[in-house]
Amino acid sequence: MIFTRRDFLKLSGPGLTLAPALLLEAAEKAAGAAGNQRLVVVQLTGGNDGLNTVIPFEDDSYYRSRPALAIPKARVLRLEGSSEMGLHPSLAGLQELHKEGHLAIIQGAGYPGPDRSHFRSMDIWHTANPSIAGEEKGWLGKALEQKPAALSGIHIGSESLPLAFNGERHVASIQNLDFIELLSGSKGARLKKIMRAVNAEPRTRGPGYIRGLANETLDTLDQILKVSQEPPPVEYPDSELGRQMKLAGQMVSGGYPARILYLGQRGYDTHARQSNAHTSLLGDLSGALTAFYRHVEKTGVAERVTVMVFSEFGRRVKENASLGTDHGCAAPMFLLSGKIKGCLRGPNPDLTNLDRGDLRFTIDFRRVYATLLEELFRIDSKKLLGGNFDKLGLFT
Amino acid sequence: MSANLTARERLEPFRPGKDGPWDYAAAAHLARRQAFGAPRELVEKILELGPRAAPGALLEELDETPEMEAVADSQRRIGSTEAVQTWWTHRMLRGNCPARDKLALFWHDHFATSDTKVKDARLMMDQVQLFIRQGAGHFHALLQSIARDPAILIWLDGNSNRKGKPNENFARELMELFSLGVGNYTEEDIKEAARAFTGWHVKDRKFWFNKRAHDTGSKTIFGTTGNFDGTDVLLACLEKQACGEFIAEKLFNYYVGTPVDGELRKALGELYHANLHSLSPLVGQMLSSREFYSAPARRAILSSPADFAIGTLRNLGATAGAAHLPEEMSRMGMDLLRPPSVKGWQKGKSWLNSNTLLSRYRFASMLGGADENSFRVPWGKLRKEGPNRLFKLFFPGGLDEKIRKVILEEAGGDLKLMVTAIVELPEHQYI
Numbered sequence: 001m002i003f004t005r006r007d008f009l010k011l012s013g014p015g016l017t018l019a020p021a022l023l024l025e026a027a028e029k030a031a032g033a034a035g036n037q038r039l040v041v042v043q044l045t046g047g048n049d050g051l052n053t054v055i056p057f058e059d060d061s062y063y064r065s066r067p068a069l070a071i072p073k074a075r076v077l078r079l080e081g082s083s084e085m086g087l088h089p090s091l092a093g094l095q096e097l098h099k100e101g102h103l104a105i106i107q108g109a110g111y112p113g114p115d116r117s118h119f120r121s122m123d124i125w126h127t128a129n130p131s132i133a134g135e136e137k138g139w140l141g142k143a144l145e146q147k148p149a150a151l152s153g154i155h156i157g158s159e160s161l162p163l164a165f166n167g168e169r170h171v172a173s174i175q176n177l178d179f180i181e182l183l184s185g186s187k188g189a190r191l192k193k194i195m196r197a198v199n200a201e202p203r204t205r206g207p208g209y210i211r212g213l214a215n216e217t218l219d220t221l222d223q224i225l226k227v228s229q230e231p232p233p234v235e236y237p238d239s240e241l242g243r244q245m246k247l248a249g250q251m252v253s254g255g256y257p258a259r260i261l262y263l264g265q266r267g268y269d270t271h272a273r274q275s276n277a278h279t280s281l282l283g284d285l286s287g288a289l290t291a292f293y294r295h296v297e298k299t300g301v302a303e304r305v306t307v308m309v310f311s312e313f314g315r316r317v318k319e320n321a322s323l324g325t326d327h328g329c330a331a332p333m334f335l336l337s338g339k340i341k342g343c344l345r346g347p348n349p350d351l352t353n354l355d356r357g358d359l360r361f362t363i364d365f366r367r368v369y370a371t372l373l374e375e376l377f378r379i380d381s382k383k384l385l386g387g388n389f390d391k392l393g394l395f396t
Numbered sequence: 397m398s399a400n401l402t403a404r405e406r407l408e409p410f411r412p413g414k415d416g417p418w419d420y421a422a423a424a425h426l427a428r429r430q431a432f433g434a435p436r437e438l439v440e441k442i443l444e445l446g447p448r449a450a451p452g453a454l455l456e457e458l459d460e461t462p463e464m465e466a467v468a469d470s471q472r473r474i475g476s477t478e479a480v481q482t483w484w485t486h487r488m489l490r491g492n493c494p495a496r497d498k499l500a501l502f503w504h505d506h507f508a509t510s511d512t513k514v515k516d517a518r519l520m521m522d523q524v525q526l527f528i529r530q531g532a533g534h535f536h537a538l539l540q541s542i543a544r545d546p547a548i549l550i551w552l553d554g555n556s557n558r559k560g561k562p563n564e565n566f567a568r569e570l571m572e573l574f575s576l577g578v579g580n581y582t583e584e585d586i587k588e589a590a591r592a593f594t595g596w597h598v599k600d601r602k603f604w605f606n607k608r609a610h611d612t613g614s615k616t617i618f619g620t621t622g623n624f625d626g627t628d629v630l631l632a633c634l635e636k637q638a639c640g641e642f643i644a645e646k647l648f649n650y651y652v653g654t655p656v657d658g659e660l661r662k663a664l665g666e667l668y669h670a671n672l673h674s675l676s677p678l679v680g681q682m683l684s685s686r687e688f689y690s691a692p693a694r695r696a697i698l699s700s701p702a703d704f705a706i707g708t709l710r711n712l713g714a715t716a717g718a719a720h721l722p723e724e725m726s727r728m729g730m731d732l733l734r735p736p737s738v739k740g741w742q743k744g745k746s747w748l749n750s751n752t753l754l755s756r757y758r759f760a761s762m763l764g765g766a767d768e769n770s771f772r773v774p775w776g777k778l779r780k781e782g783p784n785r786l787f788k789l790f791f792p793g794g795l796d797e798k799i800r801k802v803i804l805e806e807a808g809g810d811l812k813l814m815v816t817a818i819v820e821l822p823e824h825q826y827i
Contacts, residue, residue: 116583117572119739159736160729160746173749175727191761194813197806198820201799206698207822210748214822217750271553271565321561322553356583 036150037339037376038305040248040261040292041140043162044285046268047118049278050314050331051349051359053091054105058084061351062317069274069319079105082344090283093290094334101342102293102302103334104394106368108346110330110361114313118269118327122312126163128366128385139369140260141167142384143377151377154220154251154258156244162262170213172220172258174247192218227254234294237287241265245288246295253299259377268311272322285309293336302338306376309334310365316357330361333368339395367392403663406687410447415686418447424792425694428827429651430454430683431494433707434792447689451680454495455532464491472521480517481722481732484524488706489716499679500527501702502650504732505740507542507574509551511733519547519601520733532676535643535668536634539575543596543630544603552738555597559611562590569738570633580638581618588615593626640673641665647679649743652688653697694793695826698744701728701752703827705759708819711789714763714773724762727755748825760819764812779811786811790818799823 052069056062057076076086077095085107087095097103111130115121124130128139137145144151145167155161155173165171199214227250236246244263251258265285270277289307296302314331330349346363353360370381370389382388412418423442424434430451431438442450460468464487471483488497504527511520523545530538542548543566549555552566567589571581595610596603615624618632633639644664645656656664671678687693699707705725709716722732729752735741762770778786783804787795799821807814818824 117568117578118737120578155749158729158751160742160752161749173751175751190813191757191816194806194817195757195820197802198799198817199822200802201796203822206695206826209745210753210822210825213748213750214753217753220750271563272556320556320563321558322556322563324556326564 036259036304038252038259038261039372039376040252040263040305040307041164042245042285042289042307042309043262043264044268044281044309044311045122045264045266046270046311047121047313047315047327048268048281048311048331049270049274049325050311050328051317052274052278053088053282054107054332054344055086055088056084056348056351057086059348059351065317065351066319068323069325079344080342084348085344088279088282090279091286093286097290097293097336098342098344102338102340103336103342104340105344106333106335106346106363106392107344108330108349108359108362109310109333109365109368110313110359111364111366112361114329114355114358114361116313116327116329116358118312123163125310125312125365126166128369136163136166138162138164138166139384140164140262141169141171143260143373143379144169144171146379146384147377151260152258153260153262154256156247156261156263158240159264159266162264164262170216172216174220174224223256224251227251227256230254232291232295233298234291236291236295237284239284239288241284241288242291245292249292249295252296252301252305270315270324271320271326272324274319274324289334289336293338297338304339306335306337306339306372308368308372309336314359317351317354317359318357329355329358331359333365335368335394337395341394341396343394345392345394363392364389371395401686403657403660404666406660406690407663407667407681407685409681409684410686410689412447416689418443421793422447422689423450425689426450426683428703428707429688429697431498431710432488432703433710434789435710435713436789439792447684451495451683452676454493455499455676455679456493457496457529457532458492461492472518475518477511477517477520477733478719478722480521480524482719483521484732485702485706485716485721485725488702489709489721494710496528496532498702499531499675500524501700502647503527503531503538503542505735505743506646507548508735508738508740509545509548509733510735510737511547514547514550516547516550516601517733519550523547524733532679533674535673535675536631538675539630539634540627542574543570543593543626546598546601546603549596549598549603554593557590557594557596558606558609559591559594562587562594562611564590566590566593566596567629570629573739575630575633575642576636576638577642580636580642585617588617589629591615592617592624592629596626634673637665640668644668644678647675648682651679651682652685652693654687654690654693695823697827698747699825699827700741700743700747701725701730702732704728704756704825707827708759708763708824709771712763712773712778712815714771716771717769720770724755724759727758728752729755756825757820760816763819764816773815775811778815783811783814786814786818790824795821795823 052071055071055076057073063070075089078086080099094103113130123132126138127136144153153165153171155171158175161173195218199211203211230250232246232249236242248261267281296305310333311331313327313329315325315328319325349359366385366389371391371394373379373381374391375395423439426442427434427438445453467483467486471479488494511517514520526541530541552569553563554566557563564586568586572578591611592615595606597606612623614621641661644667645661648664667681668678729747763773803817807817
């Protein structure tokens with residue numbers, strides 16, 4: 001649901017008593033965009049090879065485990081402040097952002113009892129529950145439920161709505177602008193009228209759900225059209241991720257109401273002939289993230305947005321016989337923001353103490369979630385995550 | 397349906413009269429579920445066959461029509477993903493056995509293989525034809541065939557699976573997604589099973605047992621040790637109790653769609669075993685059960701893009717030009733032959749988000765649009781029949797009077813706009 005200023009006024013009208021928490025939230029909202037921190041989640045689907053992303057170039061066992069796939073020391077991009085870890089050669093943009101102090105790298109992110117199934121592990125990241133059984137709410141879906149007036153989410157992508165958003169709140173999902181443009185023409189008015197008409201009558205059960213989704217979709221259309229007409233001051237990569245990040249940048253810069261944006265990049269399941277595929281994926285990722293950062297920097301909102309990049313797992317330390325890598329466990333995460341203290345957090349990967357050939361996690365990913373929930377949205381993470389996860393001191 | 401029935405009783409045959417009427421709405425319910433949409437001729441055929449005989453009769457294998465043979469030949473010759481998509485959707489729309497296509501679509505989702513990696517649409521077509529041919533036969537035979545299917549072996553890195561260097565991809569998905577489900581095997585079982593499948597390769601676009609790459613050593617799978625090969629592992633999976641329940645429950649979700657609890661799951665597993673793993677009678681029993689015709693099962697399943705697009709066109713008696721149908725279905729979230737992952741498509745509510753809903757609206761507006769090359773609707777015939785028959789075609793079980801009135805008023809006598817509105821109705825999104 002999208003709340004407008006009119007809704008807010010309606011809420012605070014005479015004769016209405018509001019719970020103190022809701023009042024506070026309403027006040028925060030009324031204070032304007034300054035308090036409105038945004039989160040952009042970027043999901044790398046398939047299991048990104050963390051070891052070839054943030055590389056232990058001084059570790060002989062890395063080179064022994066990956067005779068074909070290891071990135072030669074000379075080609076590794078150096079990270080400011082580290083003499084042992086560096087970045088994949090196609091991450092030049094991220095290297096620069098780290099140097100400027102806007103990129104935090106969280107090493108060894110994972111969870112106890114790692115699962116090597118894509119789907120289960122992804123579900124675990126989405127629900128923040130390593131013992132997930134059956135259908136559950138997502139961590140972001142729960143966040144939206146806790147702050148219904150202040151927070152709303154949007155998903156940009158062609159796949160179905162991520163489980164992370166699962167909950168009582170509807171979250172809009174936008175693929176591209178083709179559909180929207182269809183309705184902006186002269187013939188569109190009549191079609192839009194019909195769309196509204198078929199969804200006018202209230203319904204119960206399934207049709208009730210669809211009606212809600214439809215009305216919300218129609219409400220959202222106009223707002224998206226508005227922000228997407230503002231050309232960004234930077235060039236984004238001409239790729240699916242680039243286009244998605246561009247729309248995200250326009251939304252954040254243009255004041256689109258969603259405060260949690262979710263998008264992703266596919267193709268990280270590199271079981272065979274990994275090298276070229278991984279290089280091009282990371283190049284695309286680095287280009288899109290860098291363009292996004294420069295975009296929000298130029299429009300003056302870099303301190304009000306944080307990008308979180310994650311994957312469902314890393315890959316096995318030892319390369320396989322098909323010039324690829326199989327499913328693994330812990331891997332680094334990226335956080336990008338004008339508000340963050342750039343850093344390389346957590347111990348460097350220990351390739352001598354493995355769990356069935358995989359890296360052990362050193363930072364529970366739920367600590368990152370706790371940090372974001374508390375710092376960006378002032379949400380009690382203990383309640384939402386069902387446990388106490390120490391915040392990482394990442395923000396200024 | 398009364399709440400105190402046992403799971404077994406719910407799966408017993410529907411008794412017309414006692415459990416509810418056997419009428420046009422009931423027959424249309426079966427048509428929507430077992431085929432695509434509820435075109436009048438099909439519903440009338442089902443009415444005549446009766447609830448017991450209809451599901452089996454619809455699944456009977458028939459000779460291809462000359463039209464469909466010609467389309468298959470020409471699209472295979474072209475050999476692109478789009479061409480094969482066009483062939484299959486055309487078959488669903490105009491073929492003489494849509495129930496087999498509907499079941500084949502279930503298996504395409506179950507053994508979800510994507511041409512994005514296979515990169516050989518003719519092999520994808522072979523796989524779909526395997527599903528059409530064997531999808532209603534024995535599950536044992538189907539699993540043994542699919543494990544030797546070149547497309548799935550390419551998809552799951554079969555050729556990388558060699559003695560001493562096992563690749564777990566196929567073995568893992570066999571257990572997790574194809575036969576048992578999470579919780580019915582261990583990580584060790586997967587590692588050992590992968591060794592048993594070493595050497596199951598593809599050569600010259602055909603299955604090839606590469607003896608030199610096969611690991612003949614002893615393996616321990618599900619607690620039993622022996623010199624197992626791939627066939628043994630498949631049999632071991634098929635023999636597990638969990639397999640019958642896993643397959644039967646998934647089919648039940650696809651065709652019946654009411655919630656499954658532990659008791660019903662067990663009863664479904666029994667049904668699978670009672671039918672000796674034979675799929676046509678198993679599906680037939682589900683589709684003629686008291687549960688299937690119960691009130692909670694009616695319009696309980698959110699239509700897939702295939703149900704929605706092809707069902708709508710079949711209801712209207714419309715045809716589709718070349719690749720338009722698969723393209724629109726892809727916008728709705730079902731890019732045939734390119735499922736999003738080996739887990740297939742996310743179903744139910746996940747079919748709809750703002751994107752895919754707008755894509756359905758887009759499709760609905762195309763039906764009434766000017767582009768004769770995309771979809772051709774027999775407007776003259778529909779106009780002659782009038783709005784009442786149109787409503788009965790889409791909602792044989794009735795539609796809320798208020799909603800009906802809104803549509804008649806909004807469309808203001810414009811039949812094309814009325815069809816667009818009906819197709820967009822939240823009620824039409826369910827089958």
